[in-house]
Amino acid sequence: MANTDINGPIIISSIIFLIAPAFIVAYILVYNRRKKRHIEEKAQMKLIFDAELIKTQMEIQEQTMQTIGADLHDNIGQLLSLTSLTLNSIELDNTDKAQQKIDAAIELNLKSIKEMRLLGRLLHGEQLLKLGLEEAIRSEITWIEKSGRFAVIYDIDGERPDANNADKDLILFRITQEILNNIIKHSQAKEINIKLGYRDTGIRLQIIDNGTGFSIGDLPEAQKGMGLKNIQKRAEIVGGEVFIQSTPGEGTCIDIFIPYP
Amino acid sequence: MFGFLTVNTGAELICFFTAFFCLRSEKSPVWRLMIVFLFITCVTEILGYHFKMLYLADRAHARPNVWLYNILLVFQASFFSLMFNHILQPYVKSLPVILGGLAIFALLYIYELIVHGIFVYNEMTNTAMLVILILYSLYYYYCLFNDYEYHNVLKSADFWWATGILFFYFGTTVLNIFFDNILKGRAQSLIQLNYFIYRSVNVIFYSCWTYSIICKRWLTPTLTAQL
Numbered sequence: 001m002a003n004t005d006i007n008g009p010i011i012i013s014s015i016i017f018l019i020a021p022a023f024i025v026a027y028i029l030v031y032n033r034r035k036k037r038h039i040e041e042k043a044q045m046k047l048i049f050d051a052e053l054i055k056t057q058m059e060i061q062e063q064t065m066q067t068i069g070a071d072l073h074d075n076i077g078q079l080l081s082l083t084s085l086t087l088n089s090i091e092l093d094n095t096d097k098a099q100q101k102i103d104a105a106i107e108l109n110l111k112s113i114k115e116m117r118l119l120g121r122l123l124h125g126e127q128l129l130k131l132g133l134e135e136a137i138r139s140e141i142t143w144i145e146k147s148g149r150f151a152v153i154y155d156i157d158g159e160r161p162d163a164n165n166a167d168k169d170l171i172l173f174r175i176t177q178e179i180l181n182n183i184i185k186h187s188q189a190k191e192i193n194i195k196l197g198y199r200d201t202g203i204r205l206q207i208i209d210n211g212t213g214f215s216i217g218d219l220p221e222a223q224k225g226m227g228l229k230n231i232q233k234r235a236e237i238v239g240g241e242v243f244i245q246s247t248p249g250e251g252t253c254i255d256i257f258i259p260y261p
Numbered sequence: 262m263f264g265f266l267t268v269n270t271g272a273e274l275i276c277f278f279t280a281f282f283c284l285r286s287e288k289s290p291v292w293r294l295m296i297v298f299l300f301i302t303c304v305t306e307i308l309g310y311h312f313k314m315l316y317l318a319d320r321a322h323a324r325p326n327v328w329l330y331n332i333l334l335v336f337q338a339s340f341f342s343l344m345f346n347h348i349l350q351p352y353v354k355s356l357p358v359i360l361g362g363l364a365i366f367a368l369l370y371i372y373e374l375i376v377h378g379i380f381v382y383n384e385m386t387n388t389a390m391l392v393i394l395i396l397y398s399l400y401y402y403y404c405l406f407n408d409y410e411y412h413n414v415l416k417s418a419d420f421w422w423a424t425g426i427l428f429f430y431f432g433t434t435v436l437n438i439f440f441d442n443i444l445k446g447r448a449q450s451l452i453q454l455n456y457f458i459y460r461s462v463n464v465i466f467y468s469c470w471t472y473s474i475i476c477k478r479w480l481t482p483t484l485t486a487q488l
Contacts, residue, residue, distance in 0.1 A: 006439060007454055013435040014458045018465075021427045028402055032414050039411050 053167050056237045060174050063230070068119050075115045083108040133169045133203075134160065134196060137176055141194065144180060151191050158198030165261040168238050172205060172258055175231050179207050179254055182227055187211025189251065202240070202259040210251040216244060231256075265310035268460045270303070272467035277303050279471045283478035291347040292418075292477055298340040305333045328379045338366045338390055341426065345397045348419040352404035362393045388437055391430045398427035418477035425469030432462035 086105045090098045128136040134156055141152045176194075183189055189211030197204040216228075228244060231254070235242045240258035266274075277299040287293050312326035342359045349355035366386060373383040401423045405414065414420040436458055 007450060010435055010439055010451075010454060010458070013438075014432065014462075017434050018428065018432045018462070021424070021431045024399075024402065024427070025424055028405065028414060028420075031406065032411070036411050036413075 052237050056171065056234060057167070060171070060234070064123070068123070071115060071119055076112050076119075079108050079112040079115065083112070129166070129169055129173055132160070132164075133173060136169075136173050137194065137196060140177065140180060144184065144192070150184075150189065153191070153193045155193075155195045156197075157195060160198055161261055163261045168203075168258055168260060171234050171238055172203065172256070175234055175256060176205065176207070178227065178231055183207075183209045183211060183252075187213075187252065198260075202257055205256045205258075206253065208251065208253045213246045213248045213251050215248055216246060265307045267310075269463045270306045270310070272464050273299065273303050273306055276467040276471045276474070279474050283474045287477065289347070291343055294340065294343065295474070298336060301336050302333065305329055324380055327382045331374075331379050331383050334370065334383055334386060334390070338363065338370075341390075341394055341397075342366075344422065345394075345401070348423060349397070349401055349404060352401075352408060358400075359397075362397070365393065366390055384437070391434060391437060394426050394430050398423045398430075416476050418473045421469050421473035421476060425466045425473065428469060429462055429466035432465065433459065 083105050086101050086108065090101045092098060128139050131139075138154060141154050144150050145152055180192070183192060187209050189209035191210045193206075193208040195204070195206040197206075232242045235256055235258060238258055240256060243255040244252070245255075246252040277296070280296045280299050284292055284296055309326045309329050312323070312329060316323040316325050342363050346355050346359040349359075366389060369386040369389050370383055373381075373386055401419075405412070405420070412420075436455060
């Protein structure tokens, strides 16, 4: 090939060989800009998520306070007033009647202590969680079993992941407390079955009782708002899902899945 | 007196002085070594000009300056390998790959020295080095792609250093392919074209490196600087 003949191919190939790295560099710059935008969007989403989480935690706290306030006023307050009234009405001359009233006052006092303990457990929740979610739930079960009204079966399936998420643990624990309180107050159940399962992608909590059950559609809106809606809202905040199955007379099954950690 | 001052040597000297002023107090010894490497490059270019003049004046007794560039190849391979190891380290265990590349270079270099001696350019070694360095640059980009963290590459010294290498060795690939034709032909138009392309690529290369040095000195610290 004559020297002049290869001038053209050399120029063209050289230009191509310079354009190629230029394109690679341009592509990296564009990709990097997109990566930056993606990271910024993710940070923004995390901020929103954190804000929602804080809001939920505050709502939970507020609700706990309301429960405590209502219980103090309606339950413990009433019991103590009644105790006081009973004690005031004792006539020391009539020993038989006085003894009856003293016994009644003692019974009312014991009831107050029981209610106080119940409230104590609500406040104690976060401390229980320091032992881990499994132990916190176990502690709730031990307390329920002490009443002698319920037979509780508690199963843990799978291995707890090394990395934990304290916020999600607290929310899941509060949901568990809410469901157990509903069972104690309304279900008239004899057996409670609790399954806590660790999956690759999250935690599954299933609580089944053999109580009276209910028809979800028939529940008054206000009642739904207090219990089931709260459970659903709390689970959704941490990206979870709640499935409720209940038939009147056949008990209730609540299935919760929360991505974890 | 200043006949050695060409576009190529000018770009090299600017890069050297930038490195000297910006990297003197640099914490990373590998980056500080760049001053030494650029100094060796500049000295080689000036000596290369001097020996070329001697050869052109007395072709019967003097030899071409090719032997000087054969020696420079050793410094280039060593420094580039060291630097690539330094910039790849935050992402992968690069030492085995770099040592493998250096072994290939050493084998080819010794082979060519045995076959034709030091006064003929080690073309095969240079081509192998070209391929290896392009692969290193692309591998560095791949690591950047894979990295979860965001780094502002516009201000990254490592990025512009690797980019300079990629531009230079990609750009001179054609000249290396047609090296024999250029060398044997000696047609004035071909030699001028060769110089023009080489000068252009060299200016791009040293511009990238000069900017890389400026990034290292003044702009956002890169990942390697934090290690």
